[in-house]
Amino acid sequence: MSESSMLEKFEDKIKREVKIEPREWMPDAYRKTLVRQISQHAHSEIVGMLPEANWITRAPSMRRKVALLAKVQDEAGHGLYLYSAAETLGTSRKEMVDDLLSGKAKYSSIFNYPTITWADIGAIGWLVDGAAIMNQVPLCRTSYGPYARAMVRICKEESFHQRQGYEIMLTLAQGSEEQKAMAQDALDRWWWPSLMMFGPSDKDSKHSAQSMAWKIKRKSNDELRQNFVDATVPQARLIGLTIPDPDLKWNEERGSYDFGEIDWEEFWNVVKGNGPCNKQRLDARNKAHEEGRWVREAALAFAEKQAKRKSEKEQVA
Amino acid sequence: MNEKNDWPLWEVFIRSRSGLNHKHVGSLHAADADMAIENARDVYTRRNEGISIWVVESKYVIASNPGDEESLFDPADNKIYRHPTFYELPDEVKHM
Numbered sequence: 001m002s003e004s005s006m007l008e009k010f011e012d013k014i015k016r017e018v019k020i021e022p023r024e025w026m027p028d029a030y031r032k033t034l035v036r037q038i039s040q041h042a043h044s045e046i047v048g049m050l051p052e053a054n055w056i057t058r059a060p061s062m063r064r065k066v067a068l069l070a071k072v073q074d075e076a077g078h079g080l081y082l083y084s085a086a087e088t089l090g091t092s093r094k095e096m097v098d099d100l101l102s103g104k105a106k107y108s109s110i111f112n113y114p115t116i117t118w119a120d121i122g123a124i125g126w127l128v129d130g131a132a133i134m135n136q137v138p139l140c141r142t143s144y145g146p147y148a149r150a151m152v153r154i155c156k157e158e159s160f161h162q163r164q165g166y167e168i169m170l171t172l173a174q175g176s177e178e179q180k181a182m183a184q185d186a187l188d189r190w191w192w193p194s195l196m197m198f199g200p201s202d203k204d205s206k207h208s209a210q211s212m213a214w215k216i217k218r219k220s221n222d223e224l225r226q227n228f229v230d231a232t233v234p235q236a237r238l239i240g241l242t243i244p245d246p247d248l249k250w251n252e253e254r255g256s257y258d259f260g261e262i263d264w265e266e267f268w269n270v271v272k273g274n275g276p277c278n279k280q281r282l283d284a285r286n287k288a289h290e291e292g293r294w295v296r297e298a299a300l301a302f303a304e305k306q307a308k309r310k311s312e313k314e315q316v317a
Numbered sequence: 318m319n320e321k322n323d324w325p326l327w328e329v330f331i332r333s334r335s336g337l338n339h340k341h342v343g344s345l346h347a348a349d350a351d352m353a354i355e356n357a358r359d360v361y362t363r364r365n366e367g368i369s370i371w372v373v374e375s376k377y378v379i380a381s382n383p384g385d386e387e388s389l390f391d392p393a394d395n396k397i398y399r400h401p402t403f404y405e406l407p408d409e410v411k412h413m
Contacts, residue, residue, distance in 0.1 A: 021345075021383070023383050025384075070363075077360050080360055083362075084343050085343075093323065144337070149343075157364070302348065302349070306349060
């Protein structure tokens with residue numbers, strides 16, 4: 001089959017909402033876009049464990065501790081589902097991990113902010129996981145089969161994450177003056193970075209148009225951001241916290257909230273590696289990778305030895 | 318970062334409950350079969366998703382070629398006589 005007829009067949013599938021599966025023909029740029037997006041997504045899950053792990057040993061109760069442990073374990077699992085999905089496109093785990101460790105690959109900038117109080121764990125679950133869910137639900141319908149299936153699993157697990165975060169915020173907001181102030185302070189610091197999670201505005205997003213045409217992306221950055229604001233503002237109000245945006249106002253005509261301009265300079269600065277924790281996060285990943293090297297090698301040596309013993313035994317028998 | 322060897326890739330199949338067949342759920346890396354089962358348990362059955370796990374090293378899976386889709390599967394399209402609705406029965410026969 002000629003390249004043009006294969007392309008025609010591919011585009012027809014996209015049009016008819018038929019999923020593209022691993023070994024089928026696809027345009028190189030489609031494959032490249034997917035590898036980039038899925039691996040960045042996987043890296044975000046892995047690096048995202050770091051700010052939360054900071055509080056596991058200092059969680060205020062056993063209930064909070066087991067929940068946080070389970071959540072961080074989920075994030076590791078989500079990273080794995082996504083790496084596996086990316087591997088079906090012909091890239092290797094090693095390539096992806098190397099790109100993360102060298103700083104070549106990107107991950108969500110939100111994880112380059114520090115978790116300085118316990119309330120930050122509440123804010124992350126509520127806002128960061130809330131924004132992630134908003135982003136991920138439409139991705140369950142993305143055009144590449146393995147990615148869509150990974151997203152279905154992830155979305156199922158993610159809803160507990162947001163609820164545990166909101167419960168932490170609710171508890172703090174009903175507590176002492178200090179606790180309430182702690183919750184408000186966390187919201188103040190995490191609100192804007194959470195809005196930035198949806199990426200640049202549609203007019204400045206260089207990959208968006210093509211990704212929408214290929215149905216890799218199903219909703220635009222600005223549309224998702226608006227949905228998130230509309231869903232989250234009433235939740236803040238319900239627990240007596242104030243969104244740190246003087247321009248936030250209900251727009252009767254649009255049936256949505258108008259909100260203030262995002263500080264795009266800060267956004268690009270963190271993307272470029274100058275956020276508060278970029279270096280710390282990469283150092284932590286590199287340290288863990290190096291310190292785990294002997295474990296990976298020992299497991300492989302053990303597997304080889306067992307296989308050799310087994311084959312020797314079979315020869316004798 | 319000169320890893321000597323990467324752990325091989327395994328495909329994971331889970332039986333969600335008795336009476337159902339094992340279904341492919343994804344893949345993972347592990348040094349050997351025992352570790353593949355352990356990792357599959359931790360990764361794919363954290364919320365009672367399964368009661369039995371199969372793992373098979375990915376390199377042993379032989380798959381049909383997507384390019385052969387038409388020659389393999391289209392011939393079934395025009396064999397409507399393989400389906401019960403092809404046969405015309407009197408209305409009096411309610412269930413058959």
